[in-house]
């Protein structure tokens with residue numbers, strides 16, 4: 001081979017500065033090579049002007065064949081390495097998240113483009129990647145990826161999602177006690193009524209009203225009253241089961257929905273709450289008890305349509321009547337609504 005064509009690093013085989021009129025004894029058609037070289041330069045100029053990563057790697061061996069300027073600036077030179085060694089952190093084998101298998105069908109034929117989003121493990125930035133398998137100039141199958149930095153959009157999306165989750169949580173949470181609020185209690189009850197109806201379950205609704213709470217506020221102060229509400233709420237949350245719905249629905253009034261619970265289980269649970277409040281605050285400066293009213297419903301009794309809204313209204317009223325009876329008969333006790 002003539003010296004002027006010996007540049008192994010040149011993708012077209014043409015050494016820089018070689019022309020068809022060079023004085024050397026050329027054995028190949030320099031003008032054809034020159035044309036190829038010019039086309040390569042033109043495409044390379046375009047790819048290097050892109051504000052996006054473009055790379056090409058062998059689909060089988062993962063050898064990195066091409067990396068544009070954007071890529072070399074961010075991840076360094078190819079240096080005879082594999083794509084995963086250059087573009088990802090601490091990889092000495094193909095990446096778990098590699099999309100190569102999605103780019104060809106079972107017969108090994110290219111399937112078209114695959115677009116996905118990914119956070120790069122070296123610089124932590126987010127990219128929208130457009131991957132495609134194509135037949136390379138030398139006949140082998142390669143992967144071409146064009147990756148655009150979408151970090152700003154991704155951060156905005158994450159902030160929006162977090163703000164939405166927070167707003168949703170706030171809309172269903174009582175600020176002082178962090179229990180569900182009235183709105184959430186109604187929404188969750190509707191859902192549990194339907195679920196319990198389908199499964200033919202029994203459930204109980206409980207009203208809870210703290211005893212002589214006005215006195216606590218008057219003898220201490222409003223802040224001390226608030227602290228009692230927080231303490232009682234935490235006690236109740238710990239004593240109930242994970243599936244029970246506990247909500248603060250008024251000042252010192254709470255409602256509880258006990259799903260899939262029969263009469264004996266409900267009584268036991270509520271009695272445990274009553275004793276828990278009594279003993280749990282016994283050594284505090286402010287001792288606090290509560291009165292409880294329970295009502296039960298067997299959802300099997302509703303043969304066809306169930307109207308959760310009106311059923312919940314009825315059950316809350318019944319539980320309230322039972323709770324008032326507990327107040328009237330001495331407080332710090334549990335009464336059951338007489339059907």
Ligand SMILES: Nc1nc2c(ncn2[C@@H]2O[C@H](COP(=O)(O)OP(=O)(O)OP(=O)(O)O)[C@@H](O)[C@H]2O)c(=O)[nH]1
Pocket residue numbers: 209210211212213214215217221222223224225226229250251252327331
């Ligand atoms: N600290 C505090 N007090 C509240 C809050 N919401 C309601 N209250 C007070 O709770 C008290 C409720 O008083 P009442 O309805 O008369 O009932 P009670 O004193 O608990 O008496 P019984 O229910 O009959 O045992 C009132 O003094 C309200 O001001 C609150 O968020 N924080």
